[in-house]
Amino acid sequence: MAIDKTYITNVFLAQIVRLNPEAFRIARNAGMPSNRTRVEVRNEKLLSLSAADFSWLSKQVQDAIRPMLVTLEWPDLAISAGVVDRTVSAAQAILCRDRLTPEQYEAFVGGFRQVGITIPPHPSEATGKETESVDHVE
Numbered sequence: 001m002a003i004d005k006t007y008i009t010n011v012f013l014a015q016i017v018r019l020n021p022e023a024f025r026i027a028r029n030a031g032m033p034s035n036r037t038r039v040e041v042r043n044e045k046l047l048s049l050s051a052a053d054f055s056w057l058s059k060q061v062q063d064a065i066r067p068m069l070v071t072l073e074w075p076d077l078a079i080s081a082g083v084v085d086r087t088v089s090a091a092q093a094i095l096c097r098d099r100l101t102p103e104q105y106e107a108f109v110g111g112f113r114q115v116g117i118t119i120p121p122h123p124s125e126a127t128g129k130e131t132e133s134v135d136h137v138e
Contacts, residue, residue: 007120008057008091013064015117016087021074024083027111037107046099047092047108057095061087086111098123 019027041047049057065084074080093100093108100108102122109119 005056005060008095009060011118012091012094013060013087016112017064017068019115019117021072021076021079023115024086025076025079027115028079028082028086030111030114037104041093041100041104041107046104047089047096049092049095053095054092057091058088061091094120 061084065087069080069083090109090112093105097105097120100122102124105122106113109117113119
């Protein structure tokens with residue numbers, strides 16, 4: 001599968017690095033009811049990328065987020081500890097959204113959408129436009 005590296009680096013991660021710790025807390029909590037869905041999707045390997053693509057994605061997320069983890073004041077270690085994992089999972093869901101149901105897709109990206117990150121629509125959405133959301137970035 002050819003992954004859309006331009007979107008991930010130029011749009012998704014560019015928005016993610018502008019989030020503050022409170023926005024990450026909101027995104028994390030918004031996704032909490034969906035933990036079961038996330039586990040089911042992972043077990044079914046619906047987010048599988050090639051080793052090279054996953055390595056590229058993981059490095060992009062870590063390189064983008066690492067400075068933020070060091071410079072921002074995080075009120076809760078649990079929030080900062082999950083930032084990279086949640087971001088990688090959301091990016092995987094974006095890249096593999098054609099394999100997910102709308103509900104599964106939302107389980108991975110919904111929290112980010114809620115804090116203002118523009119997320120590509122699920123393939124079942126007819127509009128073909130990226131979704132709009134409220135802005136919670138600094």
